[in-house]
Amino acid sequence: MYIGVDLGGTKIKIGMVDEEGQIVSSGLIDTDPSHDDKVIMKDMTVEIERLIKQEGMQLQDIKSIGIGVPGLVDYQKGSIIYCTNLSWYNVEAVNYLKEHFKIPVYIENDATVAAYAESLFGSTKEAKDSVFLTIGTGIGGGIIINKQIIRGAHGAGSEIGHTVIGENFYDCNCGRNGCFETLASATAMIKYALHKMNTNAEVSSLQRAYIEKGQLEAKDIFDHAAMGDALSIETVDRTAKYLAIGIANIYNILDPEIIAIGGGVSKAGDSFFDLVRSKVKKMTLVDSDNIKYGEIVRAELGNDAGIIGAAFLSKQA
Amino acid sequence: MYIGVDLGGTKIKIGMVDEEGQIVSSGLIDTDPSHDDKVIMKDMTVEIERLIKQEGMQLQDIKSIGIGVPGLVDYQKGSIIYCTNLSWYNVEAVNYLKEHFKIPVYIENDATVAAYAESLFGSTKEAKDSVFLTIGTGIGGGIIINKQIIRGAHGAGSEIGHTVIGENFYDCNCGRNGCFETLASATAMIKYALHKMNTNAEVSSLQRAYIEKGQLEAKDIFDHAAMGDALSIETVDRTAKYLAIGIANIYNILDPEIIAIGGGVSKAGDSFFDLVRSKVKKMTLVDSDNIKYGEIVRAELGNDAGIIGAAFLSKQA
Numbered sequence: 043m044y045i046g047v048d049l050g051g052t053k054i055k056i057g058m059v060d061e062e063g064q065i066v067s068s069g070l071i072d073t074d075p076s077h078d079d080k081v082i083m084k085d086m087t088v089e090i091e092r093l094i095k096q097e098g099m100q101l102q103d104i105k106s107i108g109i110g111v112p113g114l115v116d117y118q119k120g121s122i123i124y125c126t127n128l129s130w131y132n133v134e135a136v137n138y139l140k141e142h143f144k145i146p147v148y149i150e151n152d153a154t155v156a157a158y159a160e161s162l163f164g165s166t167k168e169a170k171d172s173v174f175l176t177i178g179t180g181i182g183g184g185i186i187i188n189k190q191i192i193r194g195a196h197g198a199g200s201e202i203g204h205t206v207i208g209e210n211f212y213d214c215n216c217g218r219n220g221c222f223e224t225l226a227s228a229t230a231m232i233k234y235a236l237h238k239m240n241t242n243a244e245v246s247s248l249q250r251a252y253i254e255k256g257q258l259e260a261k262d263i264f265d266h267a268a269m270g271d272a273l274s275i276e277t278v279d280r281t282a283k284y285l286a287i288g289i290a291n292i293y294n295i296l297d298p299e300i301i302a303i304g305g306g307v308s309k310a311g312d313s314f315f316d317l318v319r320s321k322v323k324k325m326t327l328v329d330s331d332n333i334k335y336g337e338i339v340r341a342e343l344g345n346d347a348g349i350i351g352a353a354f355l356s357k358q359a
Numbered sequence: 360m361y362i363g364v365d366l367g368g369t370k371i372k373i374g375m376v377d378e379e380g381q382i383v384s385s386g387l388i389d390t391d392p393s394h395d396d397k398v399i400m401k402d403m404t405v406e407i408e409r410l411i412k413q414e415g416m417q418l419q420d421i422k423s424i425g426i427g428v429p430g431l432v433d434y435q436k437g438s439i440i441y442c443t444n445l446s447w448y449n450v451e452a453v454n455y456l457k458e459h460f461k462i463p464v465y466i467e468n469d470a471t472v473a474a475y476a477e478s479l480f481g482s483t484k485e486a487k488d489s490v491f492l493t494i495g496t497g498i499g500g501g502i503i504i505n506k507q508i509i510r511g512a513h514g515a516g517s518e519i520g521h522t523v524i525g526e527n528f529y530d531c532n533c534g535r536n537g538c539f540e541t542l543a544s545a546t547a548m549i550k551y552a553l554h555k556m557n558t559n560a561e562v563s564s565l566q567r568a569y570i571e572k573g574q575l576e577a578k579d580i581f582d583h584a585a586m587g588d589a590l591s592i593e594t595v596d597r598t599a600k601y602l603a604i605g606i607a608n609i610y611n612i613l614d615p616e617i618i619a620i621g622g623g624v625s626k627a628g629d630s631f632f633d634l635v636r637s638k639v640k641k642m643t644l645v646d647s648d649n650i651k652y653g654e655i656v657r658a659e660l661g662n663d664a665g666i667i668g669a670a671f672l673s674k675q676a
Contacts, residue, residue, distance in 0.1 A: 114645060124645050131649070171512050185612070192504065194614025195488050196651045204644050205608040208537065209526050216644055220525065291522040295502070295612060297511025327521050327533055328431060328441050332448070334513045 043099065045090055045107040046353030048152065048345075051075070051127030054082070056089050057349035058097060058104075063163040065349055067097050079133045087142050106146040107139055108355030110155035110348045112182075116197045120149050123197055126215075148355035150191065152348055154200050156341070157184020158191055158358065159351030160302050164342040169299035173292050174341065175202065176305035177285070181223035185296065191358050203227070207287050211237060225284035228260035228306050235263050235277045246273035264310050281307075282314065286321035293335050294327060304341030315340065360416065362407055363670030364426040365469065365662075368392070368444030371399070373406050374666035375414060375421075380480040382666055384414050396450045404459050423463040424456055425672030427472035427665045429499075433514045437466050440514055443532075465672035467508065469665055471517050473658070474501020475508055475675065476668030477619050481659040486616035490609050491658065492519065493622035494602070498540035502613065508675050520544070524604050528554060542601035545577035545623050552580050552594045563590035581627050598624075599631065603638035610652050611644060621658030632657065 043066070048055040050073065057068040069089045073082055094104065113125030120136025139147040150158075157166075157174030166172035166186070174184040183202030185192040193199060203223035204216055212233060214221035224230050235258060239249045248266040252258045266274035289301055303315075319338050326335055343350060360383070365372040367390065374385040386406045390399055411418065430442030437453025456464040467475075474483075474491030483489035483503070491501040500519030502509040510516060520540035521533055529550060531538035541547050552575060556566045565583040569575045583591035606618055620632075636655050643652055660667060 114650065123650055169512075183612075187504065187509065192613070195486075195616040195653065196614055198610055198643075198645065198650055198652060199612060199614030201611040201644055204611045206524055206604050208523065218642060287523050291608075293515055294518040294521045295500075295516060296509070297513055297516030299512040325535060327515065327518055333431065333440055333515055335515060336512065 043097075043104050044353035044356065045093070045104055046349035046351070047086060047090075047107065047109040048155075048348030048352060049073070049109055049111050049125075049128075051112060054086055054089070055345075055349055056086070056093060057346075057353065058093055059350055059353035063159070063350050063354070065346055067093055068349065069093050073128060075128050079128070079130050080138075082128070083133075083135060083138045087139065090143070101143060101145065104143075104145060106148065106356035107143065108148045108150070108155070108352035109135055109139075110150055110152035110352040111135070112152045114197050114201075115149045115151055117149055117193055120147065122149070146356055146359070148352075148359060150193075150352070150355055151182070151184070151200060153182030154184035154191055154193070155351035155355070156182075156304060156343070156347035157186055157302075157351070158354065159343050159347040160304070160341050161186045161189060162354060163350060164347065165302040165339050166300050171296070171298045172300045172302060173202075173296060173298045173336075174302045174304065175288075176341075177227055177303060177307035178305035179227060179229050181227050181288075182305075185298075187296075202288070202292070205288070205291065207291060208284060222284070222288045226281050226288055230284075231260045231263050231277055231281050231307075232258050234280060235273060238273050238277065242273060244272075247271040248274045260307060261309075264314065268311070268313075278314065279317070282317045282321055285318050286325055289318070289322050289338060290325040293322075298336045300337045300339060302339050302341040304344070304347065308340050360414075360421050361670035361673065362410070362421055362424040363666035363668070364403065364407075364424065365472075365665030365669060366390070366426055366428050366442075366445075368429060371403060371406070372662075372666055373403070373410060374663075374670065375410055376667055376670035380476070380667050380671070382663055384410055385666065386410050390445060392445050396445070396447050399445070400450075400452060400455045404456065407460070418460060418462065421460075421462055423465065423673035424460065425465045425467070425472070425669035426452055426456075427467055427469035427669040428452070429469045431514050431518075432466045432468055434466055434510060437464065439466070463673055463676070465669075465676060467510075467669070467672055468499070468501070468517060470499030471501035471508055471510070472668035472672070473499075473621060473660070473664035474503055474619075474668070475671065476660050476664040477621070477658050478503045478506060479671060480667060481664065482619040482656050483617050488613070488615045489617045489619060490519075490613060490615045490653075491619045491621065492605075493658075494544055494620060494624035495622035496544060496546050498544050498605075499622075502615075504613075519605070519609070522605070522608065524608060525601060539601070539605045543598050543605055547601075548577045548580050548594055548598050548624075549575050551597060552590060555590050555594065559590060561589075564588040565591045577624060578626075581631065585628070585630075595631065596634070599634040599638055602635050603642055606635070606639050606655060607642040610639075615653045617654045617656060619656050619658040621661070621664065625657050
């Protein structure tokens with residue numbers, strides 16, 4: 043059995059995973075960002091011990107522990123370099139768990155971990171080379187070449203969401219302008235729709251729904267686009283355009299066999315995927331009649347990818 | 360001995376290379392784009408045979424032949440998918456030479472070949488993971504991870520010059536807007552300077568020099584910037600800005616140990632490299648005091664990189 047930990051900004055999901063990638067048992071604990079990292083790491087060990095006990099197992103039944111982190115990690119040192127959600131800097135997470143459990147512990151960026159899970163058991167399992175994008179509040183990425191995680195030299199790679207791909211009407215949290223995630227994430231959609239509501243004279247059905255509900259989600263925009271609302275259609279089209287630019291950029295650098303899309307935006311209907319594919323087709327360097335480009339598919343493992351990929355990090359050690 | 364072929368739009372350079380990466384002998388033939396690909400391939404074989412004879416060698420002294428191509432190649436099939444300069448489509452170059460010489464023949468994109476040469480004998484030889492950019496009329500790229508060429512799945516990768524990184528006042532030859540090479544190549548510099556000459560009321564020293572010479576080169580722009588010409592300084596600064604965006608994008612995807620820059624623009628003075636480095640430093644996702652990012656250096660092998668890298672392609676087979 044393997045333990046996979048999916049460290050989130052508000053929750054930590056922990057799972058026990060078997061050799062086939064099935065989650066046999068799982069637990070959930072809160073991560074209070076006001077707590078010290080040592081407190082949260084301690085909570086994590088308690089929950090892992092509880093899971094082992096619950097399954098009637100002993101520590102020796104667990105081969106390794108893996109952690110997926112929403113931030114930059116130094117996988118060699120086993121430390122979290124930087125994690126915005128939790129305001130963690132240089133947390134020696136691997137050493138902490140290793141000293142406690144005396145078994146191998148591994149760490150990786152969460153999108154990379156999900157990319158790895160998809161490549162083992164999900165949407166990209168048939169491919170040697172794949173790229174995974176998780177599109178939600180931001181855009182995360184994971185790169186697999188020859189079934190190996192591509193980590194980069196300093197733990198700073200796979201931050202595809204922060205590649206600059208255009209110009210935007212607002213700046214990214216990272217301080218720059220034109221980051222992929224400010225142009226094609228769920229947050230980007232919402233910001234663009236609100237921006238247009240402020241500047242358009244005409245009141246759209248989306249705007250009326252927003253005023254009624256008091257909040258706006260990407261799903262509302264997709265729904266109102268499907269109902270024919272012009273502002274929503276324009277927002278969806280712009281999102282698809284920039285998602286296509288980001289994908290074409292990946293083609294032009296890594297040329298993977300397949301690109302899998304996960305996260306909230308991947309729950310959009312097939313018509314959105316078809317729109318993205320048709321835009322990408324027009325952006326390829328060589329006509330795709332002359333050369334094959336990677337397929338664009340929906341990721342398959344959903345929220346389980348984080349636990350499963352983390353659990354199997356020992357296979358990449 | 361190995362034979363390396365650097366197939367250019369107007370010339371083919373052929374070299375005999377020893378185990379240490381030294382070019383012991385070389386030849387040059389014209390590539391008349393009006394000639395059929397078979398004629399040019401035939402010229403190539405004649406020149407290779409001449410070189411072998413000139414060195415007092417026999418075919419069995421040659422271990423392999425490698426070809427670097429300014430375009431997309433299918434290295435597995437050994438074919439040139441597409442090569443703009445020569446207007447070649449689907450040319451079976453490897454089979455042609457294999458049938459003629461009966462020795463192993465390999466093919467790769469020319470920037471990838473130069474990246475490989477730099478990683479074996481040049482600026483990036485100490486690094487396992489490196490990216491090479493050649494910046495001249497366009498921008499070519501080559502990616503080396505773990506000392507292996509990263510080819511992509513369909514021969515469409517490493518076209519970093521065609522990643523979209525902003526918005527531009529003119530479109531790329533590829534039909535898109537905002538390609539890296541339309542914002543940071545020598546051509547981009549010249550087009551921007553001419554564009555500004557047309558729109559600025561003030562006549563710059565660069566403009567007077569251009570009128571006198573009847574042509575404009577990137578070197579003129581660097582020279583006039585050094586002399587304090589405002590239009591030239593602005594052009595150099597814009598080029599450095601977009602080169603920095605392109606480099607930061609590479610950090611955010613591949614995070615290599617080192618990025619080497621070759622081609623005409625790499626001949627600019629150290630002050631240009633320092634300008635690019637200082638702009639990149641402001642663009643990194645995490646402050647570079649908290650994380651190391653890849654060094655930005657000048658490539659070392661110059662025009663020889665194409666022959667040397669091609670000659671050693673057998674080591675990557």
